[in-house]
Amino acid sequence: MTAPSWIDPFAEADTPPPRSLGAFLRWALRGSFGVIGIAGATSAFAGVLEVLAAMTLGLVVDAALNGTAESVFAENLWLLIGVTLFFLLLRPLVLMASAWLQSIVLQPNLLSLVLSRLHRFTLGQDVTFFDNDFAGRIAQKEMQTARAITDVVVEVVHTVLFALASVVGSILLLGTVDARIALGLLLWIAGYLLMIRYFMPRIRLRSKARASARAMVTGQVVDTVTNIKTVKLFAHADHEDQAALGAMARFRDRQLDFGQVSVQFRFWLMALAGVLPVLLVGGALWYWSRGLVSAGDIAATGAVSLRLAQMTGWVSFTLMGLYANVGEVEDGMRTLTPPHGLTDVANATQLKVTDGRIAFRDVDFAYGRDIGGVEHIRLEIAPGEKLGIVGASGAGKSTLVALLLRLYDAEKGEVCIDGQDIAGVTQESLRRQIGMVTQETAMFNRSARDNIAYGRPDATEEDIIAAAERAEAHDFILDLEDHEHRTGYDAHLGERGVKLSGGQRQRIALARAILKDAPILVLDEATSALDSEVEAAIQSALERVMEGKTVLAIAHRLSTIARMDRIVVLDKGRIVEEGSHEVLLDKGGLYARYWERQSGGFLNLVEAAE
Numbered sequence: 001m002t003a004p005s006w007i008d009p010f011a012e013a014d015t016p017p018p019r020s021l022g023a024f025l026r027w028a029l030r031g032s033f034g035v036i037g038i039a040g041a042t043s044a045f046a047g048v049l050e051v052l053a054a055m056t057l058g059l060v061v062d063a064a065l066n067g068t069a070e071s072v073f074a075e076n077l078w079l080l081i082g083v084t085l086f087f088l089l090l091r092p093l094v095l096m097a098s099a100w101l102q103s104i105v106l107q108p109n110l111l112s113l114v115l116s117r118l119h120r121f122t123l124g125q126d127v128t129f130f131d132n133d134f135a136g137r138i139a140q141k142e143m144q145t146a147r148a149i150t151d152v153v154v155e156v157v158h159t160v161l162f163a164l165a166s167v168v169g170s171i172l173l174l175g176t177v178d179a180r181i182a183l184g185l186l187l188w189i190a191g192y193l194l195m196i197r198y199f200m201p202r203i204r205l206r207s208k209a210r211a212s213a214r215a216m217v218t219g220q221v222v223d224t225v226t227n228i229k230t231v232k233l234f235a236h237a238d239h240e241d242q243a244a245l246g247a248m249a250r251f252r253d254r255q256l257d258f259g260q261v262s263v264q265f266r267f268w269l270m271a272l273a274g275v276l277p278v279l280l281v282g283g284a285l286w287y288w289s290r291g292l293v294s295a296g297d298i299a300a301t302g303a304v305s306l307r308l309a310q311m312t313g314w315v316s317f318t319l320m321g322l323y324a325n326v327g328e329v330e331d332g333m334r335t336l337t338p339p340h341g342l343t344d345v346a347n348a349t350q351l352k353v354t355d356g357r358i359a360f361r362d363v364d365f366a367y368g369r370d371i372g373g374v375e376h377i378r379l380e381i382a383p384g385e386k387l388g389i390v391g392a393s394g395a396g397k398s399t400l401v402a403l404l405l406r407l408y409d410a411e412k413g414e415v416c417i418d419g420q421d422i423a424g425v426t427q428e429s430l431r432r433q434i435g436m437v438t439q440e441t442a443m444f445n446r447s448a449r450d451n452i453a454y455g456r457p458d459a460t461e462e463d464i465i466a467a468a469e470r471a472e473a474h475d476f477i478l479d480l481e482d483h484e485h486r487t488g489y490d491a492h493l494g495e496r497g498v499k500l501s502g503g504q505r506q507r508i509a510l511a512r513a514i515l516k517d518a519p520i521l522v523l524d525e526a527t528s529a530l531d532s533e534v535e536a537a538i539q540s541a542l543e544r545v546m547e548g549k550t551v552l553a554i555a556h557r558l559s560t561i562a563r564m565d566r567i568v569v570l571d572k573g574r575i576v577e578e579g580s581h582e583v584l585l586d587k588g589g590l591y592a593r594y595w596e597r598q599s600g601g602f603l604n605l606v607e608a609a610e
Contacts, residue, residue: 006105007032009112017121017337021326024333028114028149036153039101040161046098047165049091056083102158110153115146118336126342127407136222138335140215145332148325159318192272192312199265200323206258207327213251220247226495265320273312342409344426351425353433354418355383356519356550358404363413365403374399374573377413386551388561390591391570397554400570401522404552406430417520435518439525441509443497448477449489451508455516463515464489470545471511476504514545521546523553558595567591
């Protein structure tokens with residue numbers, strides 16, 4: 001049986017992640033417990049074999065001492081054959097099976113299982129979740145938590161169960177030698193557990209603090225690198241360096257805190273480990289001197305004590321790593337498991353768009369403490385109508401679009417498409433029916449082909465090229481070449497499309513929307529980064545794209561929406577005017593003043609003094 005069929009590495013979780021440690025671990029690992037149990041049993045059996053190895057050594061020593069040099073092989077042939085098969089066949093096979101289960105079946109599949117579940121849940125968070133954090137920090141938390149959980153499971157299987165079986169077996173073995181020697185081992189184990197109980201919680205807490213500080217370093221560095229052009233344009237390399245150094249200094253302090261408790265732990269660990277062989281071998285020698293145990297018993301006791309002393313360090317460092325990983329899991333939980341702020345209602349339906357009629361019915365929304373947003377929005381958009389939205393910055397234009405896309409839930413009223421309240425449909429089905437081109441165009445560091453095909457992943461090459469041609473993007477795409485000498489549609493665009501001009505990015509974004517071909521189209525400053533010549537070149541293509549669609553177009557450049565069927569003017573979150581371009585000019589109101597202040601087609605956002 002191949003490893004992937006033992007655990008489905010990408011199985012979905014059927015519930016949100018709990019926020020308590022034990023329940024969270026069960027959520028993350030659900031579907032893998034059977035395989036973990038098999039691996040644990042195999043590891044425990046391997047631990048028992050370590051004790052049997054010491055026991056066989058004692059049997060061989062006693063056989064040698066009880067016989068003569070000439071007869072030892074003849075008299076103990078089957079014992080020697082059994083011992084040989086034990087060491088050359090049984091023990092290597094069991095250890096190999098245990099290693100295979102841990103390294104091939106568990107580790108790679110568990111990491112993928114946990115990471116995929118965390119990532120899916122994180123993708124479901126609303127935009128506010130991502131606005132409030134560093135992108136690099138979130139990514140770091142996902143990887144940190146998945147790796148830490150995987151390491152906890154593997155080390156429990158590989159070390160803890162192995163050692164536990166070895167210890168139990170050792171107690172039983174020493175009990176057959178002399179109960180008082182077994183009692184000595186039990187007393188030593190009690191001291192060992194007290195030391196673990198003292199140090200491990202401290203290690204756990206300091207590991208959690210170290211993980212949090214490490215993630216902040218990653219977040220700070222990624223934030224700087226992501227905005228490197230702004231850093232250079234404002235000549236703030238020193239400022240960013242100081243910010244990074246501050247995060248690094250805090251991380252260093254947390255590392256030192258962790259290192260201090262780690263050093264103390266190792267000292268007491270080594271001191272305690274040294275007690276074990278002295279206690280057990282010394283006791284065995286004492287009882288041998290009184291004829292109570294055999295020489296083979298001394299050999300077995302010595303082998304067990306040395307093995308346990310060596311294992312003590314191994315197990316203790318593993319436990320230190322386990323508690324450190326548990327601290328990292330708890331730190332990751334704090335960031336990644338807040339409930340989704342915006343969810344589909346129970347039994348949400350799929351949005352069905354038949355006409356593309358949009359209605360805002362007395363909608364209110366504020367971003368917090370009544371700052372910004374919209375209020376008392378009553379707006380009907382007919383199927384196929386082209387609606388322009390105008391207003392100064394902060395008037396509520398983008399908020400209106402965000403509510404239509406359900407990036408936020410309206411606090412009052414409802415937004416409907418073809419009579420369906422969008423709060424009652426799935427977010428995925430809603431956004432599949434809306435194409436969008438924004439001023440801040442979103443590009444992935446992938447090929448030009450992949451970025452366009454994001455509008456419809458199953459599109460053919462011919463469809464992708466046709467969309468690029470309609471968006472006036474095909475010619476410049478053919479001239480692209482990235483640092484790995486990939487050209488044309490295979491060329492990668494860099495993070496956020498930094499290798500393209502603003503106009504090129506918007507044309508690729510427009511090609512993506514053309515390919516999506518959704519019945520509702522939102523243009524949020526869709527041509528703001530285009531020069532007049534390019535804008536004129538794609539205007540006819542844009543008009544063809546809008547045919548048969550319900551369109552909402554936001555623009556500061558009023559010339560781009562003057563030909564809309566209707567224009568609404570927003571001011572301080574309210575609709576203050578609406579009508580066609582000509583009607584609004586005749587009114588002589590806010591729109592007319594905007595139009596008069598145009599210079600080269602751009603809107604002057606600064607209101608003239610009354």
